Amino acid sequence: MLKYKIVLAGAKDVGKSSLIARFCDDVFHERTMETIGVAFKRKNINVNDKISINLAIWDMGGEDKYKALLPQYIKGATAALILYDTTNKETIDDVNSWVEIVNEYASEDIIKVLIGTKIDLKDKREITKMEAEELCSKQNWCAEMIETSAKTGENVEDAFLNVANEIVKRNLQKCTGCGDYFSIKLKICNYCGQSV
Ligand SMILES: Nc1nc2c(ncn2[C@@H]2O[C@H](COP(=O)(O)OP(=O)(O)O)[C@@H](O)[C@H]2O)c(=O)[nH]1
Ligand SMILES: [Mg+2]
Numbered sequence: 001m002l003k004y005k006i007v008l009a010g011a012k013d014v015g016k017s018s019l020i021a022r023f024c025d026d027v028f029h030e031r032t033m034e035t036i037g038v039a040f041k042r043k044n045i046n047v048n049d050k051i052s053i054n055l056a057i058w059d060m061g062g063e064d065k066y067k068a069l070l071p072q073y074i075k076g077a078t079a080a081l082i083l084y085d086t087t088n089k090e091t092i093d094d095v096n097s098w099v100e101i102v103n104e105y106a107s108e109d110i111i112k113v114l115i116g117t118k119i120d121l122k123d124k125r126e127i128t129k130m131e132a133e134e135l136c137s138k139q140n141w142c143a144e145m146i147e148t149s150a151k152t153g154e155n156v157e158d159a160f161l162n163v164a165n166e167i168v169k170r171n172l173q174k175c176t177g178c179g180d181y182f183s184i185k186l187k188i189c190n191y192c193g194q195s196v
Contacts (some may be wrong), residue, residue, distance in 0.1 A: 003054045004167050007074055009098040011091045012062030015117035018150035019083065020059050023160050028151050035061040038069060045164045051172070052159045053164055070098070071105040073126045078171075080112035084132070086116040086147060087124040092132065099141045111166050112142035112162030115159055120149040149159075 008016045021027050024043045031108065039059040041101050046052050058073055060066055075082060080102045084091040095114065102112060114136050129147055136145050144162060148155040172181040177194030189193050 001054050002172070003056060004078040005056045005058065005076055006045075006079040006081060006163060007060065007070070007077045008081045008083060009060050009070055009074075009102070010062060011085070011094040012113075013083040014062065014083040014088075014091050015150050016059050016062065018062075018082055019081075019115070019117065019156060019159070020057055022150040022153055022156045024057070026153070028153075033151060034063075035059055035066075035080050037061050037066060038073060043160075045160060046108045047168045049166050050174075051168055053167060053182060055160070055164070063065065065071060067097070067101070074102055074106045074110075077106055077110060078167055078178060079113065081115050081163070082141070082157070083115045083117055083128070085118055086127050087118050087121045089126045092127055092135065095135075095141060096139060099139075107164045109170070111163060111170070112135070112144075113159070114142055115146040116145065116147040118149060118151070119147045120151045160191065 010016055017032055018028060020041055024041045041057045043055050044052050045055055060070055068081055082098050084095050116132055133145055146155055146159045148159050150156060171184060173184045174181055175189035175194055177189055178192035180191040182189050
């Protein structure tokens, strides 16, 4: 089983824990417990019928005092999901500070995705998708963004699937012999011995 670490970051109450709960356990709670420090979950995801990868998903507490933990936890991460709340403008202003930490402490080739949350709250929306996309490219935060709702489940699976697809694209190659996927760092398939 191929294992990868992904880290969620973003201001308090943007919906990090809720996104993980929807993705991992298919549940949603209107009232959630504040994440103290760092929480952790594992989940397998199938990228196509051939590859199943195991995601170790790290949930960071959003308060400033926990921001100090990110440098330590982002090390060795394959992807960082940076969340803002589409119903709270302040949270997108906070994205920059999280991206800066990721850029400083993560490996250079880390996959970064910006995620807008709570799109079920249509009447409360303060940031349009277009505004977020513009900010994202102007500030050079990352290449990809997606909007989600942990309440309805909209785009939640897709948010993680996009990351998983990108992980596969960057890290694995398909063996011309057996058809299995193996690390791009290897010159010989570790399943059947076929050389690249
Ligand atoms: N309506 C709605 N509420 C959400 C959504 N995601 C999270 N929430 C609510 O926002 C609050 C904070 O969520 P939480 O996951 O604890 O945020 P965290 O601090 O980033 O982990 C909770 O009351 C959640 O129920 C969503 O997609 N839609
Ligand atoms: Mg939380």
